[in-house]
Amino acid sequence: MSLTSFLQQSFAAHAPIGWQCAREVAVLPKEQELILGFAPRADVLLENAGLNRRVWIEFEVSRADPVANHMKFAVGHLFSPQIPGDAFVSMVSDHVALGRKNLGASAVILMRTLGMQAFQIPLFPTMTGAMVKELNHLTLPQILCRNLDIGTEIERALTIVEPVFSDRSHRVFFVSNSFEVSLNVLRWNQDAETADGARLWGRRTVTYFVYDPRCELFAPSKFCAFLPISEEQKAAPSGSPGAGIGMNMAYYCSIDQNERRFDGGAARRHFLDRLGYQLVRPDLSSEPTSRFGCWLAAQEQRIRVHPSGAQILIPGQLEY
Numbered sequence: 001m002s003l004t005s006f007l008q009q010s011f012a013a014h015a016p017i018g019w020q021c022a023r024e025v026a027v028l029p030k031e032q033e034l035i036l037g038f039a040p041r042a043d044v045l046l047e048n049a050g051l052n053r054r055v056w057i058e059f060e061v062s063r064a065d066p067v068a069n070h071m072k073f074a075v076g077h078l079f080s081p082q083i084p085g086d087a088f089v090s091m092v093s094d095h096v097a098l099g100r101k102n103l104g105a106s107a108v109i110l111m112r113t114l115g116m117q118a119f120q121i122p123l124f125p126t127m128t129g130a131m132v133k134e135l136n137h138l139t140l141p142q143i144l145c146r147n148l149d150i151g152t153e154i155e156r157a158l159t160i161v162e163p164v165f166s167d168r169s170h171r172v173f174f175v176s177n178s179f180e181v182s183l184n185v186l187r188w189n190q191d192a193e194t195a196d197g198a199r200l201w202g203r204r205t206v207t208y209f210v211y212d213p214r215c216e217l218f219a220p221s222k223f224c225a226f227l228p229i230s231e232e233q234k235a236a237p238s239g240s241p242g243a244g245i246g247m248n249m250a251y252y253c254s255i256d257q258n259e260r261r262f263d264g265g266a267a268r269r270h271f272l273d274r275l276g277y278q279l280v281r282p283d284l285s286s287e288p289t290s291r292f293g294c295w296l297a298a299q300e301q302r303i304r305v306h307p308s309g310a311q312i313l314i315p316g317q318l319e320y
Contacts (some may be wrong), residue, residue, distance in 0.1 A: 003136040004043060004059045006143050010150040011044045011057070016158070019048045027056065027076045036079070040072035046158065052085040055161055059123060060092040061136055066100055070107040074114060082116050087161040091123035091153070092177075095132040105179035109245060112229060119176045121160050123153065125276025126316055156274045165261045170228040170251070172262070174270045178315050181224050181275070183246040185212040188219035191249035192302055200253040207306040208268050210277075211288045211314045218295045220303075221313050223252055225267030268313070276316035281309065288314050 012021040025045040026033070033039040042056040056073070060066040073088045082088070088111065092101050104120050111118035124132060135143060163171040175181050191197035208221040228251055255262050271277040282289040292312060296303060 003061050003132070003143070006140065007059050007150075007153075008044055010148070011046070011154060014150045014154060015046065016154065018050055019046050019158075021046050025056070027073060028080050032076075032079050036075070038072065040069070040076055046154075054083075054086045055089055055157060056086065057089045057091060057157055060090055060096055060104070061123070061132060062093070062095040064100075066090065066092060066096055066104050067107050070104055070111065070118070070120075073118070074107070074111050074116065077111075077114055077116050087117040087119065089118075089157050089161060090120045091157065092120055093123040093129070093132040094125075094127060095129040095136070101177070102179050105177050108176075117161065119160055119173075120179075121156055121176045121274075122178075122276055124148075125274070160274065164226065164266075165259055167255070167259075168231075170230055172255075173227045173229065174267075174274070175225055175227045175246075178275065180227055180246060181210060182212045182214050184224040184227075185210055185217050185219040186215055187246055187248055188223050189215075189217050192299070194249075197249040198302065200249050201302055203302055203304055205304045205306050207308060207311060208264065209292070209310060209312050210271070211292070211312050213288070213315065216291060218292060218312070221271060222262075222264040222267045223247055225270050226262065271313045277313040278316050280312050280314060282312055283309075288312060 008023045012023065015021040022045045023043065024041045027040040027042060028036070043059045044057045046055040046057065047053070058069045058073075060069070063069075070088075070090060090104055090108070092104060096104075101120075108118045108120045127135075135146065135148075138146075160174055160176045163173050165172050175184065192201055204220070206220045209218045210221045210224045211218050224247070227246055228248075268279075272279060280289060282292045289312060292310070296305070296310070
């Protein structure tokens, strides 16, 4: 039995109260499948009739080309548009190569410009690729002996697709993968270097920081944990890397003190519980923490570390 087959059965067996789960569900009507020449199927469909909510889930355990499923759903949307209560979720394991994971995360951003609700989230975020590969070759009794926490995987999928809050201009979600975190880290550092960004930020006291191994930069964790999606954004963003994608200094500062659900504690728990990040103190001997002192020294006009000391959130599987 493949890990995907096991997950299909397990999601159905552990569906939360009020939710129904079906496997291998057609995305398009039969007549459109005949015209297009392909027939996309969701690995599982979680549906809650009372909430008018459907979450279409694809498990990407080790695919050489995980973006193929993203594109099938995106093309399907052109011919049979996603209804407001629908969301597409790709759950990607660490066994998928980093570049392909990032391509999938970028494809999700493109899907959103088409007006889709689309997300790419970790599958078993605390497992290494080698561990997932081993699971994928076990028999059903052997997999059952591992006591995998399927409830947590379902909770992650159902939570990330719901906005934390909305206002007149944006729906604000938790970030759904480390690629989106990277864009937020880069954006904070870019905006903090501008005159307007520095003025808006001022000098703030911060305890928790996120480290991004790709750009070797840090940023306040609360800034990096949320993803505002503009209600008006219909075209792909352009300009500097990450421009128009994710959090920005102006929007962050406009809601920081006024929205109670924009919460630093919830942000930290999201990193730890749903994205598989680890919390370390910078006094430990490691490559990320050794870089933190240099970065912090360059930010002394913007960052005041809380008297209790700084703590750093790092990806559970450091990605370089």
